[in-house]
Amino acid sequence: MKKGLIVQVIDIQFANLPGILEDILRDVMTEDTIQGCDYDPFNISSQIAVLKDTKILICKIRGAIEDGKAKTETSWLPSRTNSRIVPYSIEKLASTRNGKRPVTLGRTRSDHLTVDVKMLDGKLNIITGKKGVGKSHLSKLLILSLIQNGAPCLVIDVNGEYVNIGRTKNDEPTAYADKITVLKPGQSLKFGLSGVGLKTFLNTMIYALDLPRTSSKVFSRIWNELERSGNLKLDSLNDAIRRFSCHESVREAIYSRFNTLMDLELFTDDISERFDFSLFEKKMNEGHAFIINMKDEHAISRRLVVELFISKLTEQLSEMRLKAVFLFAEEAHFYLRETYWEDIITRMRHLGVFTTFITNQPDTVQESVYRQADNIFMFNITNEHDLDAISKVAKIDAESLRSIVKDLPAHNCLIVGDIVRDFPIVVNVKPLDIQTMGQTRHFFQD
Numbered sequence: 001m002k003k004g005l006i007v008q009v010i011d012i013q014f015a016n017l018p019g020i021l022e023d024i025l026r027d028v029m030t031e032d033t034i035q036g037c038d039y040d041p042f043n044i045s046s047q048i049a050v051l052k053d054t055k056i057l058i059c060k061i062r063g064a065i066e067d068g069k070a071k072t073e074t075s076w077l078p079s080r081t082n083s084r085i086v087p088y089s090i091e092k093l094a095s096t097r098n099g100k101r102p103v104t105l106g107r108t109r110s111d112h113l114t115v116d117v118k119m120l121d122g123k124l125n126i127i128t129g130k131k132g133v134g135k136s137h138l139s140k141l142l143i144l145s146l147i148q149n150g151a152p153c154l155v156i157d158v159n160g161e162y163v164n165i166g167r168t169k170n171d172e173p174t175a176y177a178d179k180i181t182v183l184k185p186g187q188s189l190k191f192g193l194s195g196v197g198l199k200t201f202l203n204t205m206i207y208a209l210d211l212p213r214t215s216s217k218v219f220s221r222i223w224n225e226l227e228r229s230g231n232l233k234l235d236s237l238n239d240a241i242r243r244f245s246c247h248e249s250v251r252e253a254i255y256s257r258f259n260t261l262m263d264l265e266l267f268t269d270d271i272s273e274r275f276d277f278s279l280f281e282k283k284m285n286e287g288h289a290f291i292i293n294m295k296d297e298h299a300i301s302r303r304l305v306v307e308l309f310i311s312k313l314t315e316q317l318s319e320m321r322l323k324a325v326f327l328f329a330e331e332a333h334f335y336l337r338e339t340y341w342e343d344i345i346t347r348m349r350h351l352g353v354f355t356t357f358i359t360n361q362p363d364t365v366q367e368s369v370y371r372q373a374d375n376i377f378m379f380n381i382t383n384e385h386d387l388d389a390i391s392k393v394a395k396i397d398a399e400s401l402r403s404i405v406k407d408l409p410a411h412n413c414l415i416v417g418d419i420v421r422d423f424p425i426v427v428n429v430k431p432l433d434i435q436t437m438g439q440t441r442h443f444f445q446d
């Protein structure tokens, strides 16, 4: 085939030919009342039956084939009487042939979809869809493909469901088990005050605990004084806040927040217990996934840990100690403060933080994220309000998106973006032989 138009079927309807509906209604009405035998000398009833069942495929033009190559731009229409209609292989269309880092995402209607994980590099991605359709499953598949190719990943796991991605269903370690580390805040993840730094500590007090501005200035002074005298320890900070000469209400404001933070048991003075950020850096650069298990964590602890990692990452990336990070954030509105969204898609992206947002509440992701996203993986969504939210994506028209996404079966997703060379493709995501742990707990077991 030298020249052709690539069209995608987005909907199937009955052809509404003039008079057909009337004929169907008449058939139904007269079925019982008129007696006798049908007389059909020209044998047209079979043809009418075929016409009544004729389906029309609603299509959108996605690109063209010129000299055997698929392109997304078209500026030409073929003849509608003399053209041939043939299925076109997805493998040829969207798969990145000769990709150095191939990963098979799953099956399409006709073949397999193999993409290059490089297409996640430097990108902003969204995985969305309603509950239980397979979003986290796909994100686990992406993470495993990334670490298999030596990429560094950081996963913010709000439900504790990524903790076993290094073990098979038979509970044996997979080939990549030693490239995965699970961190539990308060246990394997504790911080020292100096490691956290004043900025992050203060930000958490301000943004997560509403510390008033005036009090925050006083707190900075206390912290700086202790730091100068080389006495930045939990007990001395506690004492200094209590003894610092300032207005009672200011002291009270600081002290109550400080206590809330201490109750999280995230901090320690013991060097051997502290999380080693230089080891983190080393492992990340060798290709590793760190999973922060936030299950059952207090909302403030989640925010603090995320805030802390984000500021550490920015530091390590801007000093070129870390090459890049693929950040996977499930239900980010739980722990990501307003001002970070913009930052993640602009400044941090330039530094090398490549984020994948995963959510079953599409309206919690900011509109700018949809507009800027390079790859979008959409599972079934039926709610009109949610469909409105995802219609903001720039990479596909709203009509196709609605029509396809509403009818997707579980485990199937519509992918648009760079990873499929901008051709929207529906794929049935492949199963994984790991403990995906996404199941909801049930009482009735049958």
Ligand SMILES: Nc1ncnc2c1ncn2[C@@H]1O[C@H](COP(=O)(O)OP(=O)(O)OP(=O)(O)O)[C@@H](O)[C@H]1O
Binding pocket: 129, 130, 131, 132, 133, 134, 135, 136, 137, 138, 359, 360, 411, 428, 429, 430, 431, 432, 436, 437, 438, 439
């Ligand atoms: N492609 C797939 N093949 C086989 N099993 C799958 C697939 N996708 C998902 N599952 C299974 O379906 C269940 C739900 O999947 P998953 O946890 O990924 O859904 P989710 O969309 O993340 O749900 P939630 O919105 O509740 O987070 C899990 O038990 C998972 O193992």
Ligand SMILES: [Mg+2]
Binding pocket: 135, 136, 137, 438
């Ligand atoms: Mg999930």
